[in-house]
Amino acid sequence: MKLESRAPTGPIEQGWENTKFSMKLVNPANKRKYKVIVVGSGLAGGSAAATLAELGYDVACFCFQDSPRRAHSIAAQGGINAAKNYQNDGDSVHRLFYDTVKGGDFRSREANVHRLAEVSVDIIDQCAAMGVPFAREYGGTLANRSFGGAQVSRTFYARGQTGQQLLLGVYSALERQIGAGKVKMFPRTELLDVVTEDGRAQGIVVRDLVTGTIESHSAHAVILATGGYGNAFYLSTNAKGCNVTATYRAHKKGAGFANPCFTQIHPTCIPVSGDYQSKLTLMSESLRNDGRVWVPKNEADCAKKPDDVSDDQRDYFLERKYPAFGNLSPRDIASRAAKEQCDDGRGVGPGGRGVYLDFRDAINRDGQNKVAEKYGNLFEMYERITGENPYKVPMRIYPAVHYTMGGLWVDYHLQTTIPGLFCIGEANFSDHGANRLGASALMQGLADGYFIAPYTLGNYLSGIQANSLADTKSAAFKTSETEVKAKLDKLLGIRGKRSVDSFHKELGHTMWEQCGMARSKESLTLGISKIQKLREEFWSDVTVQGTQDSLNQSLEKAGRVADFLEFSELMCRDALEREESCGGHFRVEHQLDGEAKRDDTNYCHAAVWEYAGANTPAIRNIEPLTFDNVKLATRSYK
Amino acid sequence: MSDLDLKLHVWRQAKRDTKGNFVTYEVKKVSTHASFLEMLDILNAQLDAKGEEPVAFDHDCREGICGSCSMMINGRPHGGRKGTTTCQLHMRFYKNGDEIWIEPWRASAFPVLKDLCVDRGAFDKIIAAGGFITANSGSASDANDVLVPKEQADRAMDAAACIGCGACVAACPNGSASLFTAAKMSQLHHLPQGQPERARRSLAMVTAMDAAGFGNCSNHYECEAACPKNISRDVIAEMNRDYAKASFAHRENRAKSDGA
Numbered sequence: 001m002k003l004e005s006r007a008p009t010g011p012i013e014q015g016w017e018n019t020k021f022s023m024k025l026v027n028p029a030n031k032r033k034y035k036v037i038v039v040g041s042g043l044a045g046g047s048a049a050a051t052l053a054e055l056g057y058d059v060a061c062f063c064f065q066d067s068p069r070r071a072h073s074i075a076a077q078g079g080i081n082a083a084k085n086y087q088n089d090g091d092s093v094h095r096l097f098y099d100t101v102k103g104g105d106f107r108s109r110e111a112n113v114h115r116l117a118e119v120s121v122d123i124i125d126q127c128a129a130m131g132v133p134f135a136r137e138y139g140g141t142l143a144n145r146s147f148g149g150a151q152v153s154r155t156f157y158a159r160g161q162t163g164q165q166l167l168l169g170v171y172s173a174l175e176r177q178i179g180a181g182k183v184k185m186f187p188r189t190e191l192l193d194v195v196t197e198d199g200r201a202q203g204i205v206v207r208d209l210v211t212g213t214i215e216s217h218s219a220h221a222v223i224l225a226t227g228g229y230g231n232a233f234y235l236s237t238n239a240k241g242c243n244v245t246a247t248y249r250a251h252k253k254g255a256g257f258a259n260p261c262f263t264q265i266h267p268t269c270i271p272v273s274g275d276y277q278s279k280l281t282l283m284s285e286s287l288r289n290d291g292r293v294w295v296p297k298n299e300a301d302c303a304k305k306p307d308d309v310s311d312d313q314r315d316y317f318l319e320r321k322y323p324a325f326g327n328l329s330p331r332d333i334a335s336r337a338a339k340e341q342c343d344d345g346r347g348v349g350p351g352g353r354g355v356y357l358d359f360r361d362a363i364n365r366d367g368q369n370k371v372a373e374k375y376g377n378l379f380e381m382y383e384r385i386t387g388e389n390p391y392k393v394p395m396r397i398y399p400a401v402h403y404t405m406g407g408l409w410v411d412y413h414l415q416t417t418i419p420g421l422f423c424i425g426e427a428n429f430s431d432h433g434a435n436r437l438g439a440s441a442l443m444q445g446l447a448d449g450y451f452i453a454p455y456t457l458g459n460y461l462s463g464i465q466a467n468s469l470a471d472t473k474s475a476a477f478k479t480s481e482t483e484v485k486a487k488l489d490k491l492l493g494i495r496g497k498r499s500v501d502s503f504h505k506e507l508g509h510t511m512w513e514q515c516g517m518a519r520s521k522e523s524l525t526l527g528i529s530k531i532q533k534l535r536e537e538f539w540s541d542v543t544v545q546g547t548q549d550s551l552n553q554s555l556e557k558a559g560r561v562a563d564f565l566e567f568s569e570l571m572c573r574d575a576l577e578r579e580e581s582c583g584g585h586f587r588v589e590h591q592l593d594g595e596a597k598r599d600d601t602n603y604c605h606a607a608v609w610e611y612a613g614a615n616t617p618a619i620r621n622i623e624p625l626t627f628d629n630v631k632l633a634t635r636s637y638k
Numbered sequence: 639m640s641d642l643d644l645k646l647h648v649w650r651q652a653k654r655d656t657k658g659n660f661v662t663y664e665v666k667k668v669s670t671h672a673s674f675l676e677m678l679d680i681l682n683a684q685l686d687a688k689g690e691e692p693v694a695f696d697h698d699c700r701e702g703i704c705g706s707c708s709m710m711i712n713g714r715p716h717g718g719r720k721g722t723t724t725c726q727l728h729m730r731f732y733k734n735g736d737e738i739w740i741e742p743w744r745a746s747a748f749p750v751l752k753d754l755c756v757d758r759g760a761f762d763k764i765i766a767a768g769g770f771i772t773a774n775s776g777s778a779s780d781a782n783d784v785l786v787p788k789e790q791a792d793r794a795m796d797a798a799a800c801i802g803c804g805a806c807v808a809a810c811p812n813g814s815a816s817l818f819t820a821a822k823m824s825q826l827h828h829l830p831q832g833q834p835e836r837a838r839r840s841l842a843m844v845t846a847m848d849a850a851g852f853g854n855c856s857n858h859y860e861c862e863a864a865c866p867k868n869i870s871r872d873v874i875a876e877m878n879r880d881y882a883k884a885s886f887a888h889r890e891n892r893a894k895s896d897g898a
Binding site for chain 1: 672687722752759765772777
């Protein structure tokens with residue numbers, strides 16, 4: 001597998017500018033002759049589809065939800081970073097770049113991250129112009145807050161619903177293009193295969209989720225913006241529909257999959273309450289600006305009411321362990337610290353898997369009204385779910401799977417190893433290295449969709465003949481359709497005894513236990529053998545009711561779980577072969593005083609997996625990472 | 639709290655053009671900590687085990703923000719608890735032995751696709767007609783060049799909280815989409831960026847709403863009571879005012895251009 005990053009050389013500040021100038025353009029009159037498929041309608045996909053249509057391309061956009069407005073970007077709460085330095089507190093493009101490279105534990109590509117920091121400022125301008133109701137100061141300027149491990153206030157927000165508001169902005173731009181006839185939208189339609197011909201991506205095969213019809217669509221280029229794979233763990237903060245199917249099936253068609261083991265465990269989620277639990281709910285990280293995280297010093301106090309544990313008997317463990325960053329320590333560090341306290345027997349709540357997030361001091365200092373103004377909707381959400389009032393009783397939180405930094409490998413142009421197949425947003429591996437900083441996912445999705453892919457795609461298309469649109473009746477499309485149908489028929493034909501959900505839950509449990517917050521050679525080896533066994537059982541004992549030619553949610557789930565059952569093994573193998581700890585990937589064999597111990601001599605690279613066939617282990621390739629602008633250093637928040 | 643045994647009457651309908659009917663099911667030992675959708679997961683696991691087809695229902699984020707979930711519970715959208723979507727409705731609000739009636743949204747503009755799933759594509763059409771600000775990517779000036787008074791930004795945000803679930807339509811005796819449409823208009827009309835297209839937008843969105851088959855508003859305000867995001871009915875008054883003004887201006891403009 002050839003991994004050519006196409007990252008610009010020379011001074012990093014001029015890299016993107018130079019690349020933009022060197023890229024070829026498509027004549028405005030010719031743009032309408034090029035067809036582009038965008039799969040996914042979240043921040044990345046929706047903004048790319050709208051922008052490409054504004055530029056004049058013929059765009060088709062697909063999503064599995066009933067409307068593009070429901071993509072999971074909508075659930076992001078806290079905010080979006082941008083290096084505006086509106087607060088005059090020392091922020092700059094370089095500082096955002098530096099923080100992101102360091103926060104990612106030096107496992108991202110410098111040139112990409114710098115470009116992300118550069119375009120971050122344009123994103124805020126664009127969103128404000130589109131009517132995103134960002135929080136404002138009384139003077140009418142934009143408000144900011146500090147967020148998730150940043151020491152400057154660079155986060156823009158819209159109450160606790162920033163993702164929703166940004167997505168609705170994207171959705172309105174997309175709908176404008178749909179209304180103008182420039183984008184054809186396919187809601188309730190799921191990608192089941194990527195079709196390649198003559199060595200490049202030429203289209204996709206989809207299933208209409210209402211009628212069950214299998215259809216092919218051809219295009220000059222395909223963009224995947226299909227989000228992350230956190231639901232491999234079954235319980236996560238992802239929406240129920242989030243899946244790996246699009247990216248994994250592209251992987252099987254030749255796209256390299258990078259760093260699948262890099263998953264982010266978010267420290268502030270509502271703890272699991274029982275077996276029936278279908279998902280976990282995130283409480284925005286912004287809460288850590290004012291909430292203090294603690295557990296009792298003594299195990300004996302864990303069952304007491306929190307009010308009955310006096311201050312000197314409380315262990316504010318983040319403030320104790322990381323005095324410089326305290327409660328704002330980055331996500332991977334805060335999550336592991338919470339797990340440590342609970343492993344030590346000092347967790348609170350049912351099963352002892354929880355820590356307190358306490359607003360008592362903030363309420364005493366600023367008053368309840370001030371706290372309610374900042375976090376009111378989050379407090380309400382917490383109370384609705386748990387039945388407890390967080391103004392009176394501290395919240396209980398525990399880490400949960402939240403985001404996946406791994407994804408399809410892309411070069412500087414956001415193109416995968418398959419020419420003509422691009423990948424943007426959470427679905428690609430790119431910018432966050434081994435750990436993503438808070439409020440950076442929204443930034444990356446919009447950067448890719450609004451300001452990067454529209455340029456790089458033009459450069460690709462300028463080298464393709466406009467009259468070369470593939471024929472969906474060709475052998476490549478027909479073979480793909482036949483395979484897709486055969487797989488669906490197989491799933492419906494097994495008629496075994498176990499439900500799809502029971503397999504997904506078991507897989508999720510295995511992944512959480514063996515490939516979760518702390519991983520070891522032993523756990524990962526065990527994980528792989530359990531997954532292999534479960535996969536075999538799935539294909540002989542799963543039961544899927546209903547038919548292929550109708551709306552069939554069991555069949556949709558079955559296809560996604562089948563892919564998770566293959567992909568999870570790749571996650572474990574990636575974790576097993578990365579013999580170091582970095583960011584969200586913590587190998588118990590590699591630690592120093594309880595902190596992650598990186599190995600820059602042997603693992604300063606992206607691991608890119610190449611599919612080698614159904615019963616053959618995938619091949620591990622590497623893209624070496626070099627750091628010329630941020631000095632490789634141990635990440636310390638002490 | 640003890641677990642619940644419940645009797646459910648669930649609307650089952652195979653396809654858009656087939657007839658549906660209520661089917662009664664019993665579910666036992668449902669934890670009071672489970673959400674309403676998790677209770678339906680338990681029902682579906684039972685059906686699966688018996689070789690029957692599970693109940694289809696739309697859902698995704700399960701944290702009250704995506705707007706997918708859409709069901710009438712005992713005749714009330716999302717079950718009728720203030721400011722709560724079905725996915726955030728917890729079973730602790732039910733009693734052991736309760737009978738629960740579960741139906742899809744009922745509105746002519748939202749045809750049933752299967753069981754509890756409806757087609758809400760008509761909402762997208764209203765937004766496509768004018769629920770946007772025309773600002774191509776890359777065309778914006780610095781975000782702080784246009785000042786937005788905090789009060790206006792807050793009011794825009796109040797209206798923008800709409801999740802497009804359709805509860806307002808389902809609750810309305812006329813099947814009107816006034817609250818949905820007016821909320822989007824209110825968001826954009828409280829912001830300076832939304833002013834240039836204000837008249838065009840008002841005409842286009844109201845026209846699209848009517849064309850999609852939604853009924854008229856006759857001031858029942860059931861929509862406000864049912865809205866899981868507590869959108870105020872005041873936005874409908876704003877919409878009516880904007881629409882009236884835009885209609886007059888439109889007539890005047892047309893008269894002028896006709897005369898020219």
